[in-house]
Amino acid sequence: MMKIDREKATDLVLGVLGIGLFLVLWEVIGAYRLAGLTWPKLSDVLAFLFEPSRQGLFLRAMGASFSMVAAGYVLGLVIGIAMAALVHVINPLRPGMDRFASVVNAIPPIALAPIFIVLLSREVTGMAIATLNVFFVIYVATTSGLQSSTRGHRDLFAVIGASKIRRFMSLDMPAAFPALVSGMKYAIPAAFIGAILGEWFGSSRGLGLLMVSAMQNFQIPLLWSAVLIASTASLLAFGAMSLLERFVYGRFR
Numbered sequence: 001m002m003k004i005d006r007e008k009a010t011d012l013v014l015g016v017l018g019i020g021l022f023l024v025l026w027e028v029i030g031a032y033r034l035a036g037l038t039w040p041k042l043s044d045v046l047a048f049l050f051e052p053s054r055q056g057l058f059l060r061a062m063g064a065s066f067s068m069v070a071a072g073y074v075l076g077l078v079i080g081i082a083m084a085a086l087v088h089v090i091n092p093l094r095p096g097m098d099r100f101a102s103v104v105n106a107i108p109p110i111a112l113a114p115i116f117i118v119l120l121s122r123e124v125t126g127m128a129i130a131t132l133n134v135f136f137v138i139y140v141a142t143t144s145g146l147q148s149s150t151r152g153h154r155d156l157f158a159v160i161g162a163s164k165i166r167r168f169m170s171l172d173m174p175a176a177f178p179a180l181v182s183g184m185k186y187a188i189p190a191a192f193i194g195a196i197l198g199e200w201f202g203s204s205r206g207l208g209l210l211m212v213s214a215m216q217n218f219q220i221p222l223l224w225s226a227v228l229i230a231s232t233a234s235l236l237a238f239g240a241m242s243l244l245e246r247f248v249y250g251r252f253r
Contacts, residue, residue, distance in 0.1 A: 040220050045228060048221035057210075062229060064205040065126070068195040072130025073187065079131070080138025081180070088146045088172065089164050098143075105136040109194060113201045126198025126208065133190035141183025145176030174252060181248045185241040192234040 023042055028034075030041030049058065083101075087094035109129045116125040149171050157167045199208025207226045214223035 038220055040224055045221055045224045049225040049228065058225070058229065060205060061207045061210050061226065062233075064203075065195055065199065065207040065230070066233065068124070068126040068198070068206065069130060069191045072127040072195055073134050073191040075127070076131040076134025076187065076191070077138050077184065080135045080183075081142055083135075084139050084142035084146060085168065085173075087143065089168055094143070097139075101136055101139050104132060109133070109197055113198060116198070117201055122202040123204065125201055126195040126203065126206065129198040130191040130194030133194040134187040137187040137190055138180070138183050141179045141186075142176055145179025145183075146172045148179065149175040177252045178245075178249050181241070181245045185238060185245055188237045188241060189234050192230060196230055 026042045030039050030044065033039075048054070083097060087097045109132070112132070113125055113129065116128040120128055146168075153171055153175075154167070157171055162170070196206070196208040196211070199206040200212050203209050207230050210226040211223055214220070214226065
């Protein structure tokens with residue numbers, strides 16, 4: 001136990017040191033213009049970000065983007081788990097669904113965005129792309145996890161005459177929890193990327209819109225402020241899911 005706690009403390013310290021080193025390098029690169037005028041100092045970006053007159057702008061953009069991220073994440077999670085459960089229970093469907101998921105994931109989101117704009121609307125294109133990104137990660141993780149139950153446990157359920165549904169609910173799904181939670185963790189950045197990318201295609205609000213506007217008008221502090229907000233939110237959500245992952249691995253493995 002002490003060895004495990006020491007390893008966790010070491011990982012935490014190294015993570016904090018890594019983030020601190022990155023922030024220091026950001027400030028130094030910006031201060032000495034090592035990457036040109038397009039890389040500002042971190043202190044300048046923070047000063048721009050926390051300027052009281054701009055708080056409303058950033059809060060509205062955060063609300064729009066984070067709502068699309070959350071909606072796309074939840075929808076992709078539900079669809080991914082449902083499709084994985086379906087092909088697990090009805091196994092002949094799996095080859096076709098695997099190919100379908102792979103083909104959809106292979107199509108660049110930037111090519112799908114115009115289709116979503118036509119079929120849905122510009123405002124929810126980000127949510128649709130986020131849903132597709134999350135769906136693939138969750139589907140792959142869940143289908144893999146559902147195969148992780150041991151042969152002995154499966155034989156036991158066969159001996160007692162358990163149905164496929166009963167075995168799925170009592171054995172396969174609990175065994176898949178670790179893989180599922182890992183997939184949920186890695187789906188978080190995928191949801192952020194999808195939602196923000198979708199906002200580049202004419203959305204009326206959101207962090208993606210701020211990024212596009214800043215690039216078009218060479219507003220470097222605004223661009224980096226939007227990037228910093230999105231990156232920080234994604235990292236915080238990823239870290240929270242990592243804690244849940246540790247708990248699930250400890251409980252179900």
